[in-house]
Amino acid sequence: MEHPLADSMESTVTQQTEPAAPAQGSPPAAATAPAPVVEMRGISIGFPGVKALDGVDFRMFPGEVHSLMGENGAGKSTLIKALTGVYGIDAGTITLAGERVSFAGPAQAQAAGISTVYQEVNLLPNLSVAENIMLGREPRRFGGIDWRAMRRRSAELLAGLHLDIDPGSLLGDHSLAVQQLVAIARAIDVNAKVLILDEPTSSLDADEVAELFRVIRSLKDQGVAILFVSHFLDQVYEICDRLTVLRNGTLVGEYLVDELLRIDLVQKMIGKELTALDDLEHRAHAAVVDETDAATFVSATKLGRRGAIEPADLPIAVGEVVGLAGLLGSGRTELARLLGGIDRADTGELAIHGEHVRLRSPRQAISKRIAFSSENRRDEGIVGELTVRDNIVLALQADRGWFRPIPKKKQDELAQSYIQALNIRPGNPDALVRNLSGGNQQKVLLARWLAIAPRLLILDEPTRGIDIGAKAEIQKLVFNLAENGMSVLFISAELEEVLRLSHRVVVLRDRTVVADLENDGLTVDSLLALIADGRVASDDEALDERTPAVAVAAVGAGAGHAASAPPGHAASAPPTPTASTTEGDRS
Amino acid sequence: MSALAKMASSRLFWPVVMLLVLFAINLVAFPGFFEITVRDGQLFGSLIDILRNGAPTLIIAVGMTLVIATRGIDLSVGAVAAISGAVACSIILGSPAPGSLATVAVAITVALLISLVLGVWNGFLVAALGIQPIIATLILMTAGRGVAMLITEGQILTVNSPPFKFLGSGFWFGIPVAVIIAAVVFGLAALVTRRTALGMFIESVGINPEASRQAGVRARGLLFAVYTFCALCAAIAGLILTANTAAADANNTGLFIELDAILAVVIGGTSLAGGRYSLVGTLVGALVIQTLVTTVYTVGIPPIATMVFKAAVVTIVCLLQSPTTAEALSGFRRRLAVRSGKGVAAS
Numbered sequence: 001m002e003h004p005l006a007d008s009m010e011s012t013v014t015q016q017t018e019p020a021a022p023a024q025g026s027p028p029a030a031a032t033a034p035a036p037v038v039e040m041r042g043i044s045i046g047f048p049g050v051k052a053l054d055g056v057d058f059r060m061f062p063g064e065v066h067s068l069m070g071e072n073g074a075g076k077s078t079l080i081k082a083l084t085g086v087y088g089i090d091a092g093t094i095t096l097a098g099e100r101v102s103f104a105g106p107a108q109a110q111a112a113g114i115s116t117v118y119q120e121v122n123l124l125p126n127l128s129v130a131e132n133i134m135l136g137r138e139p140r141r142f143g144g145i146d147w148r149a150m151r152r153r154s155a156e157l158l159a160g161l162h163l164d165i166d167p168g169s170l171l172g173d174h175s176l177a178v179q180q181l182v183a184i185a186r187a188i189d190v191n192a193k194v195l196i197l198d199e200p201t202s203s204l205d206a207d208e209v210a211e212l213f214r215v216i217r218s219l220k221d222q223g224v225a226i227l228f229v230s231h232f233l234d235q236v237y238e239i240c241d242r243l244t245v246l247r248n249g250t251l252v253g254e255y256l257v258d259e260l261l262r263i264d265l266v267q268k269m270i271g272k273e274l275t276a277l278d279d280l281e282h283r284a285h286a287a288v289v290d291e292t293d294a295a296t297f298v299s300a301t302k303l304g305r306r307g308a309i310e311p312a313d314l315p316i317a318v319g320e321v322v323g324l325a326g327l328l329g330s331g332r333t334e335l336a337r338l339l340g341g342i343d344r345a346d347t348g349e350l351a352i353h354g355e356h357v358r359l360r361s362p363r364q365a366i367s368k369r370i371a372f373s374s375e376n377r378r379d380e381g382i383v384g385e386l387t388v389r390d391n392i393v394l395a396l397q398a399d400r401g402w403f404r405p406i407p408k409k410k411q412d413e414l415a416q417s418y419i420q421a422l423n424i425r426p427g428n429p430d431a432l433v434r435n436l437s438g439g440n441q442q443k444v445l446l447a448r449w450l451a452i453a454p455r456l457l458i459l460d461e462p463t464r465g466i467d468i469g470a471k472a473e474i475q476k477l478v479f480n481l482a483e484n485g486m487s488v489l490f491i492s493a494e495l496e497e498v499l500r501l502s503h504r505v506v507v508l509r510d511r512t513v514v515a516d517l518e519n520d521g522l523t524v525d526s527l528l529a530l531i532a533d534g535r536v537a538s539d540d541e542a543l544d545e546r547t548p549a550v551a552v553a554a555v556g557a558g559a560g561h562a563a564s565a566p567p568g569h570a571a572s573a574p575p576t577p578t579a580s581t582t583e584g585d586r587s
Numbered sequence: 588m589s590a591l592a593k594m595a596s597s598r599l600f601w602p603v604v605m606l607l608v609l610f611a612i613n614l615v616a617f618p619g620f621f622e623i624t625v626r627d628g629q630l631f632g633s634l635i636d637i638l639r640n641g642a643p644t645l646i647i648a649v650g651m652t653l654v655i656a657t658r659g660i661d662l663s664v665g666a667v668a669a670i671s672g673a674v675a676c677s678i679i680l681g682s683p684a685p686g687s688l689a690t691v692a693v694a695i696t697v698a699l700l701i702s703l704v705l706g707v708w709n710g711f712l713v714a715a716l717g718i719q720p721i722i723a724t725l726i727l728m729t730a731g732r733g734v735a736m737l738i739t740e741g742q743i744l745t746v747n748s749p750p751f752k753f754l755g756s757g758f759w760f761g762i763p764v765a766v767i768i769a770a771v772v773f774g775l776a777a778l779v780t781r782r783t784a785l786g787m788f789i790e791s792v793g794i795n796p797e798a799s800r801q802a803g804v805r806a807r808g809l810l811f812a813v814y815t816f817c818a819l820c821a822a823i824a825g826l827i828l829t830a831n832t833a834a835a836d837a838n839n840t841g842l843f844i845e846l847d848a849i850l851a852v853v854i855g856g857t858s859l860a861g862g863r864y865s866l867v868g869t870l871v872g873a874l875v876i877q878t879l880v881t882t883v884y885t886v887g888i889p890p891i892a893t894m895v896f897k898a899a900v901v902t903i904v905c906l907l908q909s910p911t912t913a914e915a916l917s918g919f920r921r922r923l924a925v926r927s928g929k930g931v932a933a934s
Contacts, residue, residue: 342801363803372801380801385794385862390787398803402784448802 035098037062037193037225038083038114043092045078052078055092056251058244060194060225065216067228067236067257070246071269071328071493076229079246080196084116085109097193115187116196123183125172130154132171133186157185161215177208181215188219195219196227201235213239231329232510233262233532245269262532263525266327270493270528295353297487298370298456300339303348308334311348312513314506316456321478321488323502323519325495325527331511332491333375333460339489340372340458341365366399371449375461375491377438381445384434388424389415391433391444396451418447423473439470446474450481457481458489463497475501495524507531598856601907602871605854605900609878617885629758633881635766641877642769643668643824645870647844648851649776650820652869653813655852657793658861659713659720661817664848666731667705668825668841671698673735675826676744676835679751691750699822705731706818707811714810728845735837744835755831765827772820777866786864789813793861847876854904875904 036059045053053075060066068076081087083094085103094101096112103109106116123132130151131138139149154167163181171179180200187195197216201209216226216239228240236243237257245252245268252268297318304311309331316322324332337343339350341359350357352368359365362372374380383391392415393406400406406414415429422443426436433444442462449457459478463471478501482488492498498505499522507515507530515530613620613633623632647664654661678694679685705727712723757764780786791799792806800806824844829835853859854875855868879900883893906912 340801361803362801363805366803374798374801379795380797383791383795383798383802386787386791390791394787394791394799394804395802397784397787398799398805400784402788405782405784 036060036095037097039093039095040079040083041093041095043079043082043094044090045082045087046090052249053082054249056246056249057254058083058251059254060227061242062193062225063220063223064241065220065226065228065239067230067240067243068246069236069243069265069269070252074246074269075249076246077198078249080116080198080227080229083109083194084114084196113191113193114196115192115194116198117180117183117187117200118198123171123179123186125170125179127171128168129158129165129171129174129182130167132182133157133167133189135186137189153189154185157189158182160188161185161218163215175208177204177211180204180208180212184215184219188224192224194225194227196229198229199231200228201230201232209235231327233265233327234510237262263528266528266532267524269327270495297353298339299351299354300335301349301351303335303338303345303350305334305338305343305346308343308511309338309508310512312508313516314339314513316487316489318455318487319482319485320504321482321490321502323498323505324489324491324508325498325505326508326531328493329511330508330531331513332508334511335508335513336372336458336460336489336491339365339456340370342372342374363398366395366452369453369455370458371395371452371454371456372458373445373449373460373462375464377441377445382433382441385432387430388419388433388436388444389429392418392429392447392451395448399452414451415447418450422447422477442470442474446477454486456487456489458491460491461493462490463492463494495527499524499527598865598908599868599871601904602854602856602868602875605904605907606871606875606878609875609882609900613878613882613885616882616887620885625761628761630761630763633885635763637874637877637881638766638769639763640880641873642763642765643827643841644844644847644851644876645769645873646772646820646824646827647817647841647848648855648869648873649773649866650813650817651845651848652852652855652857652864652866653776653780653789654720654817655793655849655857655859656789656861656864657810657813658796659810659813660849660859661709661724661814661821662721662845663705663709663724663727663731664817664821664824664845665841665843666728666735667702667818667821668828668844669735669835669837670705670731670738671702671822671825672829672835672840673738673744673837674698674701675751676746676829677738679746679748680744685746685748686750688750691748694751695754695826698826699819702818702822702825703815706815709818710811710814713814714807732837735835735840739835739837741837746833746835748833751830752833753830755827755829755833765831768823768827772823773866773870776816780866785809790862790864794863848873850901851876854901854908856908875900 038058038060040056040058043053043056043058044051056075056079058068058079068079070076078087082089085106085108088104089102094103096114101112103112110116124135127135133154134150139146139153141149151167158165158167161181161184163178163185165174165178171182174182184195184197200212204212213235216228220226228236230236240257242254242256243260243265244254245265247269255265295318296315297320298316300312300314302311302313303309312331312335314322314335324336326332334343338345338359341362341364344360350359352370357364357368359368359370365372378384383394386394389411393411396414397406412429418424419427419429424436424440424443424447433441436444446462457478462474462478475497478488478490482503488501490498490501499519502519505515505517505519505522505527506513507517507527509531610620617633620633623630623635625631647668651661651664675694675698678697679690682690682693684690709724709727712718712726713720716723754764754768759767780789788799788804788809791802791804792809796806821841825841828840849859851872852864852869854872855865855870857864857868879897882888883890883896888896
C-alpha cells in the first residue's frame with residue numbers, strides 16, 4: 001500500500017487509508033455471489049517495445065457493476081480486449097463461470113456470454129431496430145428470415161429493458177441514447193453473463209444517463225456482471241459496486257466503491273513518481289515573488305467551446321508557468337487547444353497584451369508567437385518520414401511562407417544548435433524522425449516550437465511515454481525558458497511535475513475550471529482533492545483564503561475575477577433541484 | 588562494393604535497371620537503337636522518338652507526382668487534356684486566319700486558362716469540400732469527356748495550322764519541341780518545389796496533414812495549387828497530343844493517359860500513400876513506360892499481346908519495389924555480405 005504523502009495530510013487521511021486497502025480475497029458481494037463469473041489471473045500482453053499488461057489479476061462477480069479505472073495507457077482497453085478475445089494473451093489464464101477459456105476472436109467470446117457495447121454505437125442506422133438487434137442471428141424459417149419471430153423477440157428484449165419503442169422503426173430515427181440502449185439489447189440477447197460497457201455515457205446528457213443507469217440496475221438484478229468503463233468519477237460512484245485500478249499496465253488493486261474515497265482513487269490512478277529534481281521546485285517557487293507585477297501576456301475571458309470546455313478564464317503573465325491539472329477528459333487539453341488556435345472557440349474572448357485577437361487556425365496563433373505542442377505526438381506532432389532538420393524548421397518555414405525558403409546553411413545551423421542544446425540523439429539532422437525514440441521525437445518537436453521563438457509555449461503532456469532522463473531534461477528546459485521571459489502553459493497527468501514547474505495551477509474537472517491557485521504551499525493531496533471532488537478539504541490550511549470560494553464556482557476565475565464567480569455558480573446550479581423534483585414526482 | 592550496395596538500396600535502382608534492361612533488349616533486336624543522326628539539322632533516332640512520344644506522359648506525370656505526394660490522385664488529367672485540345676482546335680477552326688501565330692497564341696492561352704479553372708474545381712472538391720481525391724477527380728474524368736464532346740460538337744476537329752502543328756511535331760535547335768516543353772515543365776517543377784519550401788510542405792502535408800496544419804502549413808491553399816498545376820500540365824500535354832495529329836478527338840485524346848502517368852509516378856518510387864516524392868524517379872518511370880511501347884514494336888511483339896507484355900513488365904517493377912520484396916532482398920544481401928566477410932576473415 002503506497003501512500004508516501006500520508007504524513008503531509010492530517011487526520012482525514014489516516015481515516016481514508018484504512019478502508020482503501022485492497023479488498024482482494026474478501027469478495028464484497030459474497031452474500032449474493034460466492035464465485036466470480038470472470039476470473040483473469042496473471043494476464044500479460046506485450047506489443048513490440050511495450051508491455052501493455054504485466055501480470056494483471058481481474059475478476060467480476062455476477063450481479064455486480066464493476067468499474068475499470070486508470071489514466072490513458074494504463075491498460076484498460078487492452079484488458080477488455082483480452083477478455084473479449086480481440087487480443088491473445090501472452091501469459092495468464094481466463095476463467096469464465098468456472099471453466100478455463102481461451103478465445104480466438106470476439107465471436108467466440110460473445111458465444112461464451114461476454115458481450116461488449118463500444119463507445120461509438122456500432123449499429124446500422126438505416127436498418128430497423130429489430131434488424132439491428134437480431135443482425136447476424138436472425139430467426140430462420142423455410143430458409144428465409146422469420147420476420148414475425150424477429151419482431152417478437154426484439155419486442156421482448158426491449159420490454160425487458162423497459163424501452164418503449166417500435167421494433168420496426170428505423171434505428172437512425174432514435175436519439176443516440178436510445179441507440180445505445182438498443183446496442184445493449186442486442187448485447188444481452190445472446191444470454192450475456194458479462195456485459196462490457198466501454199464509455200457508454202460519453203455522449204449522453206444527464207437524463208439519458210439516468211435512463212441507462214436504470215437499465216444497468218435491472219440487468220444487475222438479473223445477475224449479469226457489468227463492466228462499466230467511464231472517466232466520469234461521479235457516474236462510477238453512482239452506479240458501481242466495485243472497481244479495479246490499473247496503472248502503467250499493472251494492477252494497483254481492487255476496491256469496494258463505498259470504501260474508497262475519491263481522493264484515494266484519483267491518487268491510485270495517477271500514482272507517484274519520484275525524480276531527482278527537487279531543486280527545481282525551490283527555484284520555481286522563489287521566482288513567484290518577483291513576477292507578481294509582471295504584465296499579462298495572454299488573457300482568456302470566458303473562452304469556451306461547446307462539448308469541449310465550459311467558458312473559462314485564464315490569464316497568463318509574461319514569464320509565468322501555468323500548470324493545468326485534471327483528469328483525462330476534464331477539459332485540460334481542450335482549453336489548451338483553444339489557446340493554441342487548434343480548435344476555434346465559440347464563446348469568449350482572447351487578448352494578447354490587452355489587444356483582442358481571434359485565433360482561427362494554428363497558423364494565426366503561430367504568427368502571434370503562440371506555439372501548441374500536442375499530446376498526440378504521433379498523429380499531431382512529428383512528420384515521421386521527414387528528416388530531423390525538416391521537422392525542426394517546419395513551423396518556422398511555414399510562418400515565413402513557401403516563397404522565402406530558409407537557406408540550407410541556416411537550416412543546418414538551426415538543426416545543429418537544437419540537436420546540441422536539447423541533446424537529441426542520434427545527432428544526425430538527416431535521420432528520419434520516425435526512427436527516433438519517443439523522447440527524442442519529443443525534443444525534436446520542442447525544437448520546432450522553440451525555433452519560432454514563441455512568447456507562449458503550450459506543452460500538452462510533453463513528458464508522457466518518455467524515459468526518465470529525457471523527462472528531466474524537458475522539465476529543466478521549461479524552467480529555463482520561463483526564467484528568460486517565455487510564458488508556458490504546462491499540462492501533465494503527473495501532479496508532481498505540474499507542482500514542480502508551475503507558478504500557478506489551474507484545476508479542471510468535468511470540463512470546468514474549478515480552481516486557480518498560486519503554487520504557494522500547494523500539495524499533491526490538495527490538488528487531488530480538487531480533482532476528485534471539485535472542492536478543497538475544509539481543514540486544509542495550505543491554500544490561501546480565496547480558493548474555497550473560487551473552487552466551488554462552476555466557472556473558474558483568476559485572482560482578479562473572483563467577483564464573477566458567484567453568478568456563474570448560480571447559473572450552473574438550478575438543474576439539480578429540478579431534476580430531483582421530477583424524480584420525486586415519478587416515485 | 589559498398590557504393591554498389593548504396594546504389595542498390597536507392598529507390599531509383601530498380602527503375603533504372605529496368606530501363607537499362609529494356610534498352611538492352613532493344614539493342615539486341617535492333618542494333619541501330621542508340622544511333623542518333625542529324626538530318627536537315629534535326630535529330631532523329633529511336634531514343635529521340637522515345638523522348639518525343641513520351642513527352643505528354645512525362646508532363647502529366649510531373650503534375651501527378653505532386654498530387655500523389657499530397658496523398659491525392661488526379662484521374663481527370665486525360666479528360667482535361669481532351670478539353671484543352673478541343674478548345675484550342677475549335678478556336679483555331681473558328682478564326683479567319685488559322686495559320687497565323689496570333690490565332691494559335693490565343694487558342695493556346697484560352698485552353699490553358701480553362702485548364703486552370705478545371706484544376707481549381709478539382710482543388711475545390713478536394714481541399715474545400717474534403718471529398719476523397721479519387722472520387723472528386725472521377726467526376727471531372729467522366730464529365731470532362733462530355734464537355735470536350737460538346738466543344739467539338741461530336742466531330743473530330745482537324746486543323747490546318749502550321750504554327751499549331753509545330754507544337755507537336757516541330758523541332759527547335761534540332762530538338763523536338765515537345766521534348767523541350769517537357770524539359771521546361773520538369774525543370775520548373777523541380778526548381779520551384781525544391782528551391783523553395785513548397786516541396787517540403789507538399790511532403791509534410793502528404794505524410795501527416797494534421798501535424799502540418801498545427802505547424803502552420805496552409806494545407807488547403809497547397810492542395811488548390813497542386814491540383815491546378817496538375818490540370819495545367821494535363822492541358823499542355825493535351826495541346827501537344829492534339830497538335831501532333833493536328834486533330835482534336837474528344838473521345839481518344841489522352842485516353843488512359845492518367846493510368847500511364849500514375850504508373851510512371853509509382854515506378855519512379857513515389858508512394859501512393861503520399862509523402863516523399865521524386866521527380867527524377869517520375870522521369871525514369873515515364874521513360875520506362877515509353878521505352879516499353881517502343882520495345883513492343885522493335886521486338887515485333889504482335890499488337891494483340893502488347894497489353895499483356897506491358898502488364899508483365901509493370902508487374903515485375905512493382906514486385907521489385909514492394910516493401911516485402913525489398914526486405915527479402917536486403918536480407919539476402921546481408922547474408923551475402925556476412926558470407927563474403929567470413930570468407931575474407933578466413934583467408
